[in-house]
Amino acid sequence: MTQLAIIGGTGLTQLSDLKIIKREQLSTPYGSPSAEFVTGELNNSQIIFLARHGNPHTIAPHKINYRANIWGLKQLGVEQIIAVAAVGGITCKMAPAHIAIPDQIIDYSYGRMHTFFEDETVTHIDFTCPYSQKLRSRLISAAAKINIKISPIGTYGCTQGPRLETAAEIQRMERDGCDLVGMTGMPEAALAKELGMDYAAISVVANWAAGKSEGEITMEEIERHLHKGMANTAELLKAFLD
């Protein structure tokens, strides 16, 4: 059996339909992971769930111990990761509450512990395709099966946060080719690849990115759209496991 993990982001601190089997607190050479690793059954498949921002949600994107999270999952035998994360929508299809399965990343984050390869051996992983094509195809087919409209491609830009972006930063990201903006996609994707794990993301649009709509971006707006997007995400995950 291939062990699958789901990393939940803002709006997905718990998987409500998960039948919990056990909870494990792990220590790693890189420090403490964000939360307990929860093993449970979702749609009759065993999965491991991790709340990226902790449970309750207290860890900001730049403070997340990405290495401990990915190392911990590897230690538990995880081979595939589906990472769920809230994003801002930049290009026209990426309206609030929409779901995208990104295929590319541009990393604008800085100062994060972003590699396991720090010592003796210099190792350069191939990162041409940052996400697993196999997992992405399965997610896209699962969405079609349950009639959820998604974007099957998209470029995810990872910013440092925790503040949201300026309108000019978003304009620059759009010129760069970004469709989505989030704060947690990196180094998570690269670390999974360094450890040889398949990794794909479900990006849930919480708001139009800065300057893409009238007025300020409010937490109230983000929460409202995430609520709807995460309900669809839960259905998508169940269809993926079917």
Ligand code: HPA
């Ligand atoms: N920018 C960055 N990260 C985000 C956003 C955003 O507008 N919305 C949700 N996560």
